[in-house]
Amino acid sequence: MTTHKPSTAAKQEEPSVGIVSPNQVRLFQPPHVLKLANGAALGPITIQYETYGRLNAKKDNAILLCHALSGDAHAAGRHAPEDPAPGWWDTAVGPGKALDTDEYFILCANVLGGCKGSTGASSTDPATGRPYGLSFPIVTIGDMVECQKALVDHLGIPKLLAVVGGSMGGMQALEWAVRFPEKIQAAIPVATTYRLSAQGIAFNAVGREAIFADPNWKRGDYYGGEAPASGLAIARMIGHITYLSDKSMHEKFGRELRHREEYAYNFETEFQVESYLRHQGQKFIQRFDANSYLYITKAMDYFDMTDNFPSLRASLKRTRAKFLLLAFSSDWLFPPQEMRDIAGALRANGADVTYLEIKSDYGHDAFLLETEEVTRAMKPFLRYLHRGGHGAHRGAAEGGVL
Amino acid sequence: MTTHKPSTAAKQEEPSVGIVSPNQVRLFQPPHVLKLANGAALGPITIQYETYGRLNAKKDNAILLCHALSGDAHAAGRHAPEDPAPGWWDTAVGPGKALDTDEYFILCANVLGGCKGSTGASSTDPATGRPYGLSFPIVTIGDMVECQKALVDHLGIPKLLAVVGGSMGGMQALEWAVRFPEKIQAAIPVATTYRLSAQGIAFNAVGREAIFADPNWKRGDYYGGEAPASGLAIARMIGHITYLSDKSMHEKFGRELRHREEYAYNFETEFQVESYLRHQGQKFIQRFDANSYLYITKAMDYFDMTDNFPSLRASLKRTRAKFLLLAFSSDWLFPPQEMRDIAGALRANGADVTYLEIKSDYGHDAFLLETEEVTRAMKPFLRYLHRGGHGAHRGAAEGGVL
Numbered sequence: 001m002t003t004h005k006p007s008t009a010a011k012q013e014e015p016s017v018g019i020v021s022p023n024q025v026r027l028f029q030p031p032h033v034l035k036l037a038n039g040a041a042l043g044p045i046t047i048q049y050e051t052y053g054r055l056n057a058k059k060d061n062a063i064l065l066c067h068a069l070s071g072d073a074h075a076a077g078r079h080a081p082e083d084p085a086p087g088w089w090d091t092a093v094g095p096g097k098a099l100d101t102d103e104y105f106i107l108c109a110n111v112l113g114g115c116k117g118s119t120g121a122s123s124t125d126p127a128t129g130r131p132y133g134l135s136f137p138i139v140t141i142g143d144m145v146e147c148q149k150a151l152v153d154h155l156g157i158p159k160l161l162a163v164v165g166g167s168m169g170g171m172q173a174l175e176w177a178v179r180f181p182e183k184i185q186a187a188i189p190v191a192t193t194y195r196l197s198a199q200g201i202a203f204n205a206v207g208r209e210a211i212f213a214d215p216n217w218k219r220g221d222y223y224g225g226e227a228p229a230s231g232l233a234i235a236r237m238i239g240h241i242t243y244l245s246d247k248s249m250h251e252k253f254g255r256e257l258r259h260r261e262e263y264a265y266n267f268e269t270e271f272q273v274e275s276y277l278r279h280q281g282q283k284f285i286q287r288f289d290a291n292s293y294l295y296i297t298k299a300m301d302y303f304d305m306t307d308n309f310p311s312l313r314a315s316l317k318r319t320r321a322k323f324l325l326l327a328f329s330s331d332w333l334f335p336p337q338e339m340r341d342i343a344g345a346l347r348a349n350g351a352d353v354t355y356l357e358i359k360s361d362y363g364h365d366a367f368l369l370e371t372e373e374v375t376r377a378m379k380p381f382l383r384y385l386h387r388g389g390h391g392a393h394r395g396a397a398e399g400g401v402l
Numbered sequence: 403m404t405t406h407k408p409s410t411a412a413k414q415e416e417p418s419v420g421i422v423s424p425n426q427v428r429l430f431q432p433p434h435v436l437k438l439a440n441g442a443a444l445g446p447i448t449i450q451y452e453t454y455g456r457l458n459a460k461k462d463n464a465i466l467l468c469h470a471l472s473g474d475a476h477a478a479g480r481h482a483p484e485d486p487a488p489g490w491w492d493t494a495v496g497p498g499k500a501l502d503t504d505e506y507f508i509l510c511a512n513v514l515g516g517c518k519g520s521t522g523a524s525s526t527d528p529a530t531g532r533p534y535g536l537s538f539p540i541v542t543i544g545d546m547v548e549c550q551k552a553l554v555d556h557l558g559i560p561k562l563l564a565v566v567g568g569s570m571g572g573m574q575a576l577e578w579a580v581r582f583p584e585k586i587q588a589a590i591p592v593a594t595t596y597r598l599s600a601q602g603i604a605f606n607a608v609g610r611e612a613i614f615a616d617p618n619w620k621r622g623d624y625y626g627g628e629a630p631a632s633g634l635a636i637a638r639m640i641g642h643i644t645y646l647s648d649k650s651m652h653e654k655f656g657r658e659l660r661h662r663e664e665y666a667y668n669f670e671t672e673f674q675v676e677s678y679l680r681h682q683g684q685k686f687i688q689r690f691d692a693n694s695y696l697y698i699t700k701a702m703d704y705f706d707m708t709d710n711f712p713s714l715r716a717s718l719k720r721t722r723a724k725f726l727l728l729a730f731s732s733d734w735l736f737p738p739q740e741m742r743d744i745a746g747a748l749r750a751n752g753a754d755v756t757y758l759e760i761k762s763d764y765g766h767d768a769f770l771l772e773t774e775e776v777t778r779a780m781k782p783f784l785r786y787l788h789r790g791g792h793g794a795h796r797g798a799a800e801g802g803v804l
Contacts, residue, residue: 038667138667198651198675199643205676206639208669209683213632215617230615237608238640241601246737249600255706263704265440265540267610267696271703273600274607281611294669301673302665304657332734335648 015095016086017052017077024048024117027150034146037302040137044126047151048073048117049109052093053101055157061386062157063099064148065089065108066165066172069239069296070288072116075108076101091371098375104161104382109151111144111172113295118147121291122223134220139295141168141303145175149183159183161385164378166190166367167334168296171303174342177319178305186322186385188378191331191367193338194312195304200333203242204297207235211290220291232290233281240280245330245363249273313345322352324381326374328366329359354381417497418488419454422479426450426519429552436548439704442539446528449553450475450519451511454495455503457559463788464559465501466550466586467491467510468567468574471641471698472690474518477510478503493773500777506563506784511553513546513574515697520549523693524625536622541697543570543705547577551585561585563787566780568592568769569736570698573705576744579721580707588724588787590780593733593769595740596714597706602735605644606699609637613692622693634692635683642682647732647765651675715747724754726783728776730768731761756783 026044028034033043050073055062065075067088076093078086092098099106110118113136121136128135152160163176163184170192177187193200214231216222244252253273257263260270269275309315325343327336336357343355358373360366367374428446430436435445452475457464467477469490478495480488494500501508512520515538523538530537554562565578565586572594579589595602616633618624646654655675659665662672671677711717727745729738738759745757760775762768769776 038665134669138669195657197648198655198657198673199646199648201657201673202639202643202651202675202679205671205673205679206636206643209636209639209680210612210615212669213612213636214615234608234611234615234636237604237611241604241608244601246599246601246734249604253600255597255600255603263440267536267540267614267700269607271600271603271607273604277604277607278611298669332648 015097016090017094017101019081020050020052020074020077020079020087022048022050022073022079022117025151025154027147027154034143034150036137036143037140038138042119042137045112045119045147046117046123047109047112047119047147049107049151050074050076050087051108052076052106053104055105055155059157060159060161061103062105062107062152062155062160063382064152064160064163064176065093065099065106066148066163066169067108067111068165068167068169069293069300070236070284071169072114073108073110073118074116075106089368091368092374092378098371098378099164100379100382103386107152107155109148111296112147113139113144113292113299115289115292120289121220121295122289131223133223133291136291136295138298138302140299141171141175142179144299145172145179148172148176149180152183159185162186162188162382164188164190165192167192167364168300170334171300174305175303177321177323178316181318181320184321186324186381187319188324188326188381189339189342190326190374191328191334191339191364193334194315194342195306196300197338201301203238203333204301207238208294208297210234210238211294214290217290220294222290227285228290229285232285232288232293233278235293236284236288237277237281240277242333243363243365245332245361247330247361248363248365251361252276311345312341313348316342316345316349316351319346319351322385323354324377325353325355326367326377327355327357328362328364328370329357330361331364331366333364417499418492419479419496419503421483422452422454422476422481422489424450424452424475424481424519427553427556429549429556436545436552438539438545439542440540444521444539447514447521447549448519448525449511449514449521449549451509451553452476452478452489453510454478454508455506457507457557461559462561462563463505464507464509464554464557464562465784466554466562466565466578467495467501467508468550468565468571469510469513470567470569470571471695471702472638472686473571474516475510475512475520476518477508491770493770494776494780500773500780501566502781502784505788509554509557511550513698514549515541515546515694515701517691517694522691523622523697524691533625535625535693538693538697540700540704542701543573543577544581546701547574547581550574550578551582554585561587564588564590564784566590566592567594569594569766570702572736573702576707577705579723579725580718583720583722586723588726588783589721590726590728590783591741591744592728592776593730593736593766595736596717596744597708598702599740603703605640605735606703609640610696610699612636612640613696616692619692622696624692629687630692631687634687634690634695635680637695638686638690639679639683642679644735645765645767647734647763649732649763650765650767653763654678713747714743715750718744718747718751718753721748721753724787725756726779727755727757728769728779729757729759730764730766730772731759732763733766733768735766
């Protein structure tokens with residue numbers, strides 16, 4: 001069953017893709033189920049996605065955008081005029097923007113294991129008629145990419161112009177580059193890594209521990225009852241600390257108190273930074289499923305391109321893609337050094353690589369906030385790609401620091 | 403009531419203070435109660451402490467050692483020969499060590515608000531005969547220092563040769579320097595800061611949130627029942643991530659799996675780093691009180707020497723102490739820059755300051771692990787002090803990087 005509808009609508013006053021509608025497609029219908037990395041078979045799999053802009057006649061202007069841990073298919077525009085906020089990367093997806101919808105057909109899908117329309121732990125298991133919960137299989141970044149590939153095939157796109165993504169989305173972009181080398185012209189991994197670090201695993205593990213410890217979690221079998229909201233909120237709070245830099249936290253909050261001049265000398269939320277984190281936690285539990293948080297962080301933990309390869313360079317040998325790698329100077333969750341390692345390995349393989357390290361104080365969050373710099377890097381790269389890879393792009397930006 | 407016993411005993415084979423006994427003293431007996439920073443009055447207050455080495459006849463060789471968040475009065479030696487581990491800074495306290503017990507009389511006390519013998523939330527409130535729980539008043543670093551000062555007076559020590567401490571212990575050393583300028587000759591703040599950063603507050607706040615969320619916490623009224631162990635374990639796991647550097651985590655654990663070669667594809671503790679953190683959490687709940695964790699992290703949050711002063715420099719004007727400041731290059735919880743700021747402010751005031759930035763990959767934990775470098779910095783400084791501040795110490799080490 002496919003419910004693909006064109007989802008780009010009339011533009012608003014400010015550049016925007018306007019009102020959009022999500023689509024769903026059912027893939028991997030039995031017996032054509034997906035063989036997962038862990039050996040299990042899964043199907044059918046519903047994938048929710050949105051598209052912005054138009055696929056051209058040659059079908060060579062499609063860009064797949066991959067979301068991060070807490071993202072979803074709704075990257076740009078609004079579902080209804082009264083929506084308080086647009087999609088998660090509206091600053092970069094739209095007419096004239098970094099991913100210019102006047103030029104390109106942008107596709108964004110909720111990941112396998114997610115909770116925003118794609119099949120995940122909160123979905124109904126057709127075998128039981130009840131939510132999967134922890135009987136949902138562990139999925140990997142590779143499994144997510146397999147679903148995206150099936151979606152791209154379903155849409156009749158022979159080859160993607162580019163796969164773009166930040167953070168976990170960047171892992172997917174890298175995975176595409178090696179898993180389907182003939183299906184993409186370019187990859188734009190942003191603020192990401194080729195393998196999650198011990199510190200990254202550690203933060204994810206503590207977040208999961210907070211969910212496990214929530215008595216409402218009930219080994220994942222909480223659907224229909226109270227959700228493990230306090231555990232999920234704590235996991236999100238931990239995450240948020242890692243998305244900001246020490247400096248941006250200092251500049252944004254410092255040691256400012258909330259609603260008062262003097263210390264309260266009690267355990268109420270008192271400092272602005274506490275209030276911010278608490279608010280982020282509370283907002284998140286309204287929109288995210290705790291089990292999905294477990295599955296998606298686990299997929300990130302398992303991500304290591306060098307598994308079964310003697311080196312990063314060897315693991316990248318298969319790719320034929322051109323690369324634009326964007327790192328941010330103050331990102332301590334996915335430090336620029338790891339992006340430099342990728343660039344170095346690709347170059348050693350003779351790949352067409354542009355690595356840019358953008359100076360920013362925003363930490364990991366910079367990939368969502370440094371719109372101007374990201375746009376300045378992406379637009380010429382995409383134009384160069386779309387012209388077939390000819391022109392002056394590389395020389396101008398090669399290895400530079402914006 | 404005083405139970406002061408000399409606690410240094412016979413030396414063992416390797417340099418050690420040997421078998422030691424803790425002491426307790428009851429201070430601030432009503433009506434001479436302690437007026438706390440929050441305005442409340444508290445007393446009596448029991449302080450647990452240990453001493454190593456001998457106070458000389460001139461009583462000018464006493465060094466106060468201040469412990470960090472999870473430390474206690476037991477800094478060196480063993481309470482019994484069968485103790486599996488010695489005190490928390492045995493590598494630095496003993497005969498011939500950084501704090502040389504052949505030369506100095508070392509004093510270490512559990513902080514006010516702690517749970518290792520000093521009065522805190524788990525102590526019995528004399529007014530009710532029941533544990534204080536959350537009726538225990540919020541205490542500050544200044545309040546802790548007031549208790550240490552009362553202990554020093556009780557022991558008849560007119561002036562401390564030095565106050566030494568790492569992390570929260572360093573906050574106490576700084577507080578001593580400005581609160582009791584005539585009572586100390588020198589301060590040795592290690593891996594610390596003059597005010598907890600927004601990021602530091604954030605990590606503490608999430609740890610507390612995990613304790614609050616534990617159903618066994620019962621607004622602090624859990625004594626006699628099940629302790630909020632899972633919340634406290636999560637708080638400790640978060641803490642441990644901040645004590646290590648990304649690099650040390652990578653070198654120590656990398657992406658190594660526990661007991662296996664292949665991914666398990668389940669939610670069991672699988673990576674070595676997860677196992678390490680979990681183990682740290684589980685060990686901690688055996689020895690620490692969750693309410694104490696709340697109170698002590700809150701005291702750290704409130705620490706800001708510049709409160710009520712126009713500048714750091716102004717806040718440090720009162721001190722008469724000589725300073726040895728030790729920072730560690732990879733410490734991201736208490737970054738060297740903040741120690742440099744202290745050194746700069748002190749120098750601008752004309753103080754006698756030595757600032758050393760020790761190159762280390764161990765992160766914040768370096769202050770407990772880089773014994774050789776710490777010893778190399780402290781021993782000559784203390785010798786110089788003990789000689790009355792004359793000699794070549796400053797010239798040799800000033801502003802250097804070991």
